[in-house]
Amino acid sequence: MISIRRQLLLWLFIGFSLSTVVAAFAVYARAREEARELFDYQLQQMAAAFPHEGFGPVTPPSPDESSMGDVVVVQIWGENGAQLYLSRPGSPPPQSMDIGFSTVTTPDGGWRIFSALVGNSVVQVSQPMSVREELAASMALRTMLPLLITLPLLIVLIWITVGRGLKPLNEVASAVGRRSADALQPLPDDRLPGEVKPLVAALNDLLLRLGRALSSQRSFIADAAHELRTPLTAVKLQIQLAERAVTDAERASAFAQLKGGTERAIHLVAQLLTLARNEPEAAGRPFTPVNLTDVARQVVAEQASIAEARNLQLGLSSAAPIPIMGDPEALRTMLSNLVINAIHYTPSGGAVDVETKTQDGQACLVVTDTGPGIPAAERQRVFDRFYRYEAAGVTGSGLGLAIVRKVAERHRASVELGAGPDGRGLKATVRFPKQ
Numbered sequence: 407m408i409s410i411r412r413q414l415l416l417w418l419f420i421g422f423s424l425s426t427v428v429a430a431f432a433v434y435a436r437a438r439e440e441a442r443e444l445f446d447y448q449l450q451q452m453a454a455a456f457p458h459e460g461f462g463p464v465t466p467p468s469p470d471e472s473s474m475g476d477v478v479v480v481q482i483w484g485e486n487g488a489q490l491y492l493s494r495p496g497s498p499p500p501q502s503m504d505i506g507f508s509t510v511t512t513p514d515g516g517w518r519i520f521s522a523l524v525g526n527s528v529v530q531v532s533q534p535m536s537v538r539e540e541l542a543a544s545m546a547l548r549t550m551l552p553l554l555i556t557l558p559l560l561i562v563l564i565w566i567t568v569g570r571g572l573k574p575l576n577e578v579a580s581a582v583g584r585r586s587a588d589a590l591q592p593l594p595d596d597r598l599p600g601e602v603k604p605l606v607a608a609l610n611d612l613l614l615r616l617g618r619a620l621s622s623q624r625s626f627i628a629d630a631a632h633e634l635r636t637p638l639t640a641v642k643l644q645i646q647l648a649e650r651a652v653t654d655a656e657r658a659s660a661f662a663q664l665k666g667g668t669e670r671a672i673h674l675v676a677q678l679l680t681l682a683r684n685e686p687e688a689a690g691r692p693f694t695p696v697n698l699t700d701v702a703r704q705v706v707a708e709q710a711s712i713a714e715a716r717n718l719q720l721g722l723s724s725a726a727p728i729p730i731m732g733d734p735e736a737l738r739t740m741l742s743n744l745v746i747n748a749i750h751y752t753p754s755g756g757a758v759d760v761e762t763k764t765q766d767g768q769a770c771l772v773v774t775d776t777g778p779g780i781p782a783a784e785r786q787r788v789f790d791r792f793y794r795y796e797a798a799g800v801t802g803s804g805l806g807l808a809i810v811r812k813v814a815e816r817h818r819a820s821v822e823l824g825a826g827p828d829g830r831g832l833k834a835t836v837r838f839p840k841q
Contacts, residue, residue, distance in 0.1 A: 453522040453531050483530070517532050696734045789811045
């Protein structure tokens with residue numbers, strides 16, 4: 407499992423360690439440069455301290471006479487090239503014929519040499535490079551030592567700081583973990599850092615939507631149970647009538663009523679399942695490119711036989727292909743409900759027309775019939791679940807337009823009901839958002 411604390415601490419430690427290493431190298435390089443300048447200046451000053459008068463033979467010092475023994479070696483040559491002085495007999499340093507500074511490499515290590523003309527003699531002051539390296543390392547260590555000493559304290563400080571920084575997240579997690587399944591109140595967002603507030607806001611929005619979905623489901627289940635009770639009770643009574651039937655005619659009539667009641671119950675259950683599948687919170691199918699004209703052509707072909715049986719004219723007025731992004735199965739279900747409602751409410755000899763078009767940059771589905779229509783005061787209520795407009799004299803489940811509205815909401819479309827041509831019948835228009 408990925409841990410934010412572990413990731414933060416790991417990268418902070420890696421970054422701090424790399425920074426310390428880079429700083430150490432930088433300090434060491436700078437210390438070497440300063441040691442080089444310091445020792446070069448020292449060699450130059452030592453050579454300049456010799457008098458400019460001529461030198462005679464100089465007695466070599468004993469090992470105890472010079473404190474510079476292993477640090478600086480001095481050589482003096484006369485004008486004839488004879489060596490007049492060597493500060494460390496027995497182990498002469500390398501020689502350089504160049505006047506000024508030079509660096510010479512030997513099997514024993516490098517030497518820094520400064521040669522100068524003093525009168526008629528050449529004074530050469532030499533120093534091992536190892537001395538400079540030791541001094542540079544010592545200077546770097548003294549510089550980095552306070553940082554190395556405070557390193558454990560900085561690690562502890564980082565640990566505490568990361569822990570305090572993640573504390574609001576732990577508090578939010580604890581607040582969510584302590585809640586029961588039905589506790590959907592918003593989480594408190596006061597005294598939270600700015601980085602955590604968007605997370606809490608998103609959680610509160612999720613809780614709000616979840617609360618609405620659960621409330622809708624509870625209402626749906628209660629309404630469904632209520633609506634199923636009536637046809638199931640009717641089926642039970644019809645079974646009892648069939649059991650008490652004496653003649654074949656009575657028995658046939660009872661079974662016919664039983665078949666009709668069973669079909670109505672099956673239709674109601676199918677409508678309930680369709681409505682549940684098309685809830686915006688429950689629908690999980692991704693949107694794909696859909697041609698509305700093809701959907702309309704398919705639905706009209708499916709319902710043509712029903713319209714013909716009721717002596718109705720069912721037609722399709724289609725424009726050019728109208729592509730949108732949507733769920734083709736849900737769109738087919740929505741249009742089928744609109745067409746079926748129009749067929750059921752239109753008297754024999756009437757007409758139902760389906761049209762696809764583009765208006766103001768919006769794709770539109772229009773279903774128009776020549777039935778009794780719906781009064782303006784009822785046009786919003788008919789979208790409610792199980793609400794039936796009984797004045798038309800046609801019974802139904804009261805779920806057809808509810809399904810239409812749910813599919814439209816899922817596609818961010820609007821559904822408008824109005825009067826048909828010449829104020830007769832009903833015109834249902836579904837407007838999709840601009841793609």
